[in-house]
Amino acid sequence: MKRAGGATGKFYPDDPLTREPETRDASNAQPKDIDLFWDLLHNLFARPGDPTMNVPAQNVNTIDEVPDSSWFTNRILGHSLSIEEAVRGPLTADGPAPGVWTIIRPKSSGISPGFTMRDVRGDVWFVSLDARGYREAGSGAILVANKIFWALGYWQGETHLIFIRPENLQIEKEAVIRVSSGKVRSMRWSDLEDVLRRSERSPNGSYRAIASKLLPGKVLGGFQYFGTRSDDPNDIVPHEHRRELRALKVFGAWTNLTDMKAGNTLDTVIEENGKRIVRHYLQDVGSTFGDGAVGPHDYDEGWEHLYDKTPMLKRLVTLGFYISPWQTANYEENRSIGRFEAKAFDPEMWKPRVPTSAFLHARADDKFWAARRVMAFSDEMIRAIVKTAQYSDPAAEKFLAETLIARRNKIGQTYLPAVNPLTDFELSDGTLRFVNAAVQAGVAAYPAGGYTAQFAAFDNMTNQTRPIGTAGTTEGERIQAPPGLPGEVGAFVKIQVAALQPQHASWSVPIDVYFKREAGRWKLVGLERK
């Protein structure tokens, strides 16, 4: 979106875009499986995607924000998301209708126990049960992460907490299963018993599980974190250059979402406003916090890729005496949460299982954008979201919420001060107002030297500027504009704003903000954070 202007100059009349245009019909997009092992090996050893690093995100608008799209919807920070909205998350209706649930096929992916079923309304649900020995762990992680990632802006499926009683299940006559031999046969009750044997049974005989509603539209398969989908005409920004995918580096670090494989994403063709487009879901965000699919995360999850050359060689030659931080991190090891902690957590050192191209391209401005969203989750909102997991152990609920709060704060401390953190610019009544996101979040001190702003008239066609007044400084987060701002409709001003804080050199690099004069007001049309 942030491209040089054409015949109309640097800024187009419709800048900044709030919605990414998706103009072409994508109904010809065809399903394609991305093989799990190929995806793993390709990302581990081939480093796919654009080899050029430090490329600015290419899907941001002219004010450095991500417009709504089939990838992302501005929710938290985009508007004031209420705790009630966050707690509801992507849910639009109730879960599976009560009555006999009919198993129509076994679980097709992942190693957690489960199956696919249809309720009496005819709705299809993907069911994932808690692994044996890890009561509430799998279901709790999904319930919480599903709402967090929805609030962050990603497309999420509807997930509901359900309790299964075997006597309420039946197997559809046509249901088939692929057994170890590779052959396909009719599904039997013993196949269900195998699933239940691997699942955690409650004292009352029921099984706690997650039911995820079948996503609407034609299923195409997962997306990759690099390149574009060749059969989707609207997919023109390489995925490694999409900010919301780069931002998952920060969101993943916060929630310890380590399993970033294509198999945990899903593209579907849906109809929207009379047009068929591809929608991109983060389908499975269950490998979060300290929980894997069938037990706690390995100790090194979140710290090292499955194959990580540098620490591997260091351990090799030192007989293992090169100690990595994960080896001494003080995990609480809660049975319902897994291995999760905040004390040793360092957002910059966090890694998913496999190198993710979009993460490798994430720049400081992308991480700043992401960190602001993480910091927008209040303590109360985090506690309310965690409560939806309905952990029977209050200590588990408290542990997860407090660890998320502590990790959130580290995200803020790491990424908000790392760039010039000024944001939320407004020009009205002859005054420039803004917010210092790092100071506001309490992760940095107010800049000792205050702020400085240089106003200039800006020619949108030639990019020429004409200073207005001299650079002014102020101690508050508002600066009086000098006399002589243009008043005609369609005029532009450019303001270079910096903060004077010796502790943060990056703050002295000015942000260029552009306002356009419209009827009776100044509209923010540009923001360039360098």
Added chain:
Amino acid sequence: MRSYLRITTLLILAVMLQPGHYRDGIALAQETRAETIAQKQEEKSASPTPEEPTRGERIFLETKRRFIDTRDGFYPLLGSIYAGGGLALGGGYRRYYGDRTFWSAAGLWSIRNYKLAEANTISPGHANGRIDLAAQASWMDATEVGYYGLTTATSERDRANYRFQRTRASAGVKTRPASVFVLAGEVGYEEYQLKQGLGAQPSIEERYTAATAPGLGASPSYIHSTGAAGIDWRTSPGYARRGGLYEVRYHNYHDLDATHTFNRMEAEAVQHVPILRENWVISLRGLMNSTLSGSTPYFLLPSLGGGSNLRGYAAWRYRDRHSILFQGEFRWIPNRMGMDMVLFYDAGKVTSQRSALDLTSLKKDVGVEMRFHGPTVTPLRVGVAHGTEGWQVVFGGTAAF
């Protein structure tokens, strides 16, 4: 003026109606940001390309389909036939006839001309995963197996070779009545044909007699019965960083002509001790083999030497009626998914009397191994070991213990 307007109008219409310049309401000139993006999307849609795998991906998927995903059919084999036989290559054919039950037939040929032909059927996971059944028939030709005499007081220079061909058919069951308890039993027919040894060393009958190589010249046929009981709480027999195995095994070799019938007992204890979140693992093993009664022919005597016991010595280096082996390993884990490094120490001895199974006069070695493994298997071990007789290259296709 009117003609000027008419000409201008016609020119504009002519431009607008040119193919590709005005579609779906998108203006020719991009007056808005949305239009510039729409034009790029239009350009992409003009040359639709289906999502297809790259060449590398196609090759990978085809290889995976043939050798991993396809359960029925031919498969390659790389491994070992019999200790001392060297690397063997071969292939097999497998066919499932139940959910988990299959039969397979395989053949292997080693660089030292050892040969193996085998057919088996395995049916795991009965009774909720508590019972595994197996049956097999095989023929093996080991052409130059080393024999150095009895006791540990032998020299490398004492080596002679023998050749044997073994035909075997057996069936067995392994049960786990409770989570870590293991009971196993197997019964089978084994026929041995002993022949002149091949290779650079003299054949066994040229150097040894029936007094120094018990059963020399015999080619017995056995009903071989085995029973085992133990506790196994390793994460997997093929690869483990924690847990242990404590097992006793009893063998009865019933010679059909009653000449070389014997009984033997094996006792084994393995313990893996993880340190600092499995950054290091100390693994300890003790193994005792003891002939309880009867006359054991030289080629079935307890032995030490080779890639999984006394690794600094040649395969079959020491033989006698009883043996004891101690192994200690210091493992460190450069990569948790696939590679371990190991420093090891082995010590053991063979004796003619059980009472002599003590800690004196042990043969010792030290060495280092690099292991490539999966979550439950160790398909490759390579390393070197040093004993009192020099260096040995260590190579294995299974876990050492």
